[in-house]
Amino acid sequence: xxxxxxxxxxxxxxxxxxxxxxxxxxxxxxxxxFNLKKGELIxxxxxxxVGKSTLLRSLVGMQxxxxxxxxxxxxxxxxxxxxxxxxxxxxxxxxxxASKNLTVRELVTLGRQPYTNWMGALSETDxxxxxxxLEVTDTQKLAHKKCFELSDGQLQRATxxxxxxxxxxxxxxxxxxxxxDLYHRAYVLxxxxxxxxxxxxxILFSTHEVDLxxxxxxxxxxxxxxxxxxxxxxxxxxxxxxxxxxxKDTIDFDKxxxxxxxxx
Amino acid sequence: xxxxxxxxxxxxxxxxxxxxALFFNVSMGSVHIPFKEVIGAxxxxxxxxxxxxxxxxxxxxxxxxxxxxxxxxxxVSGLLMQTLFRNPLAGPFVLGLSSGASLGVAVLILGAGxxxxxxxxxxxxxxSLVVASAIGSFLVLLAVxxxxxxIKDTMAILIIGLMxxxxxxxxxxxxxxxxxxxxxxxxxxxxxxxxxxxxxxGVLILTICCVTGLLLAFGSGKxxxxxxxxxxxAKSMGVHIKKTTVFIILATSILAGGITAFVGPIAFVGxxxxxxxxxxxxxxxxxxxxxAVMLVGGILMLxxxxxxxxxxxxxxxxINAITSLLGAPVVIWLLVRKRKLLF
Numbered sequence: 001x002x003x004x005x006x007x008x009x010x011x012x013x014x015x016x017x018x019x020x021x022x023x024x025x026x027x028x029x030x031x032x033x034f035n036l037k038k039g040e041l042i043x044x045x046x047x048x049x050v051g052k053s054t055l056l057r058s059l060v061g062m063q064x065x066x067x068x069x070x071x072x073x074x075x076x077x078x079x080x081x082x083x084x085x086x087x088x089x090x091x092x093x094x095x096x097x098a099s100k101n102l103t104v105r106e107l108v109t110l111g112r113q114p115y116t117n118w119m120g121a122l123s124e125t126d127x128x129x130x131x132x133x134l135e136v137t138d139t140q141k142l143a144h145k146k147c148f149e150l151s152d153g154q155l156q157r158a159t160x161x162x163x164x165x166x167x168x169x170x171x172x173x174x175x176x177x178x179x180x181d182l183y184h185r186a187y188v189l190x191x192x193x194x195x196x197x198x199x200x201x202x203i204l205f206s207t208h209e210v211d212l213x214x215x216x217x218x219x220x221x222x223x224x225x226x227x228x229x230x231x232x233x234x235x236x237x238x239x240x241x242x243x244x245x246x247x248k249d250t251i252d253f254d255k256x257x258x259x260x261x262x263x264x
Numbered sequence: 265x266x267x268x269x270x271x272x273x274x275x276x277x278x279x280x281x282x283x284x285a286l287f288f289n290v291s292m293g294s295v296h297i298p299f300k301e302v303i304g305a306x307x308x309x310x311x312x313x314x315x316x317x318x319x320x321x322x323x324x325x326x327x328x329x330x331x332x333x334x335x336x337x338x339x340v341s342g343l344l345m346q347t348l349f350r351n352p353l354a355g356p357f358v359l360g361l362s363s364g365a366s367l368g369v370a371v372l373i374l375g376a377g378x379x380x381x382x383x384x385x386x387x388x389x390x391x392s393l394v395v396a397s398a399i400g401s402f403l404v405l406l407a408v409x410x411x412x413x414x415i416k417d418t419m420a421i422l423i424i425g426l427m428x429x430x431x432x433x434x435x436x437x438x439x440x441x442x443x444x445x446x447x448x449x450x451x452x453x454x455x456x457x458x459x460x461x462x463x464x465x466g467v468l469i470l471t472i473c474c475v476t477g478l479l480l481a482f483g484s485g486k487x488x489x490x491x492x493x494x495x496x497x498a499k500s501m502g503v504h505i506k507k508t509t510v511f512i513i514l515a516t517s518i519l520a521g522g523i524t525a526f527v528g529p530i531a532f533v534g535x536x537x538x539x540x541x542x543x544x545x546x547x548x549x550x551x552x553x554x555x556a557v558m559l560v561g562g563i564l565m566l567x568x569x570x571x572x573x574x575x576x577x578x579x580x581x582x583i584n585a586i587t588s589l590l591g592a593p594v595v596i597w598l599l600v601r602k603r604k605l606l607f
Binding site: 083 | 483485496497
């Protein structure tokens with residue numbers, strides 16, 4: 001049981017992420033090593049352009065990595081078929097659903113695709129998972145609304161519900177708190193925290209809300225232009241890793257409160 | 265679920281409407297035939313007059329079936345385009361598919377003169393018309409797709425479609441300059457579009473095209489649903505994007521290409537019918553929308569054909585003109601009323 005608990009969902013070993021441009025590989029971030037365990041909430045923080053999105057896209061297999069290995073549930077990410085991967089890993093992207101004409105229920109139902117037959121017919125289990133996903137994200141009252149009728153906060157909850165319906169042990173969210181007010185930012189992150197505790201899911205999210213991420217995450221990936229750190233938030237504070245996150249002449253980090261402030 | 269009951273009701277309603285439109289279409293024409301005689305001719309009893317019988321079974325019925333196949337097929341190809349390109353303005357005509365098909369046919373009809381004699385005769389068979397037209401639309405679709413892989417802007421795709429339309433018009437103009445008057449006339453008449461003058465064997469070929477395209481479309485239904493979320497989401501749910509894209513393109517070019525070969529380029533049906541259908545059906549599920557757009561497309565085409573026929577007169581208007589006259593205002597009205605088109 002103990003072994004089961006410490007068994008990592010995702011292992012990244014000495015990974016370099018980046019992209020190919022005119023036959024040259026451009027490294028965005030390198031020397032990335034971390035293990036993500038079951039039931040953990042992991043935040044990814046860093047300044048704009050430091051490679052958060054690139055890292056996330058690489059982790060979910062949308063973009064090839066330049067160096068190192070990524071293993072999901074002990075298997076090399078590149079060797080897992082897309083259909084098997086769909087049962088291991090679900091995503092919430094920054095882009096909204098392409099069709100705004102979908103109802104919330106249809107959106108969430110699409111999350112069951114890896115499990116349904118060629119016509120997408122729903123079994124009892126599928127309907128249970130959909131209902132549960134709607135309940136947990138507090139969207140059951142919106143189920144018959146169309147996406148274009150929703151506020152940003154409601155739409156974000158609906159897309160999280162879709163990822164939940166996909167019923168994967170690992171969920172990756174790219175900036176789930178952008179465009180949201182303070183209440184919804186806190187609501188979404190608390191929801192993610194609750195999901196890791198109640199359902200024992202591993203959830204990785206990138207965010208610009210460093211303060212909130214420090215308060216709620218079990219582990220943090222801090223990306224600076226020179227290095228990528230991975231540890232528990234309090235240890236990272238103690239090691240003064242946040243100081244180099246933003247240029248010091250503009251933003252100050254207060255160790256005691258764990259908050260950033262603008263330098264006067 | 266109330267939504268599902270509503271959909272079942274609409275399906276019954278549309279099914280009935282299609283039957284009524286079919287009977288209405290068959291009983292209208294340049295010659296007046298009493299409704300009772302029409303029923304008799306269709307259901308095997310035979311009409312009182314041999315000429316009436318002949319008109320109905322050899323002219324009006326194949327025409328009506330061609331209308332249904334054309335309407336359904338174009339509507340489905342429009343729906344497929346809108347989902348594939350995730351653009352509410354996509355459709356076989358707008359994206360230049362019909363132009364591509366025209367180009368294929370133009371090269372065949374106008375170029376056949378160059379081969380002359382026996383080879384020219386072989387080239388003019390109905391199958392070769394279908395193949396040329398399907399290849400034309402397939403090539404245009406591939407070109408449009410190649411552009412979309414490079415440019416993510418959806419407006420650019422529409423502009424590319426328009427450009428292909430211009431290029432086709434130009435090539436046709438050049439070809440027609442070098443061809444003889446008879447061939448040119450043949451092509452011009454084809455480009456007006458006509459549902460009539462189809463033999464039963466022609467209807468059979470058209471049916472084979474449509475059924476193949478529709479099977480491919482229904483087979484891709486689940487992936488089409490996933491594509492509504494966008495390519496990245498679809499990929500994350502295990503959809504094989506390349507395979508799906510190939511299937512959708514094949515389905516669209518067989519449908520649009522095959523239909524255009526037989527009845528000429530028909531505007532607006534592919535674009536307008538999915539939007540009209542979405543006014544009734546709140547679902548975005550393709551397993552609901554595909555049969556729904558088929559019914560609406562069939563009904564619309566039958567009605568357009570009835571109008572084009574100018575009942576009790578000797579004249580027939582080009583079907584392409586009627587669909588444009590009807591389709592363009594519908595799209596404008598939908599845009600104005602909803603302020604934006606959704607797909």
